Amino acid sequence: MTPPLIAVLNGPNLNMLGLREPAIYGRATLDDVEQICVQAAERLDVAIDFRQTNGEGELVSWVQECRGRARGILINPGAYTHTSIALLDALTAVALPVVEVHISNIHRREEFRRHSYVSQAAVGVICGLGVRGYALALTALADIIMDEDER
Template identity: 50%
Template sequence: MSSETSLSILVLHGPNLNLLGMREPLIYGSVSLNDINELLLEAGKILGVKVSSFQSNHEGALIDAIHHALGKHQGILINAGAYTHTSIAIRDALSAVKVPTVEVHLSNIYQRESFRHHSYIAPIAIGQISGFGAQSYRLGLHALVDYLTKAPD
């Protein structure tokens, strides 16, 4: 990727993430989704990338956003929420568009219920970051931008 190219990153938030700050704060923390989006906008400015965020509780809306990323965004940062563990359709959409993707989770999914230990997204993502609360998103953004800027043209 040349230094003249302005990178655009799509951040996707899955179901129930609109309730962050209110929903199970002992697991997910007290930071709101708006706070996370602001953190990512600030991190994007520092990194010199455009960050666009989208949240939906609907699988099809997330898939549509993934499809629309093609040709518009160079990377996707996704917290698919519970769809991580259930949605082959989201995995297939990410695989089809071939936009480099980093999967993130607020909690450490491997310390939770066994059904959360499997991710349909991880095998097709360039990486996964979990367990660092809102910082998982920031770390994921940094990792994705680093990957994209080191990728061959």
């Protein structure tokens, strides 16, 4: 049996992890995050499709591609969290479980970062736990998928 696919989608500037504001985001790189996800996926018996883009339209297109292909979406939308109604609309349209992840605690940061459009489409949000939040989000999504399969 083919393991269920979870899309792991990363938005703008996450390609700069390890370089960009390490006091906020830590020293782990995006490659390190991908390895965390690969290891978690193996443990959870799920497959992942790990991607990063700086483009809003590309991120929206990737979300749309998930319909009929993936069983869930783990998304760190970066700054699009706070600005993108288009991303919210795409996440809502695909009708898949979504877990939103942020490396930093967006609620302890600037006021404009405390609002998330994406949260309106998410079953859950993990923020402030560093890159380990990705493994936690994958665990949550694997549990949700397993629950769906048992119904």
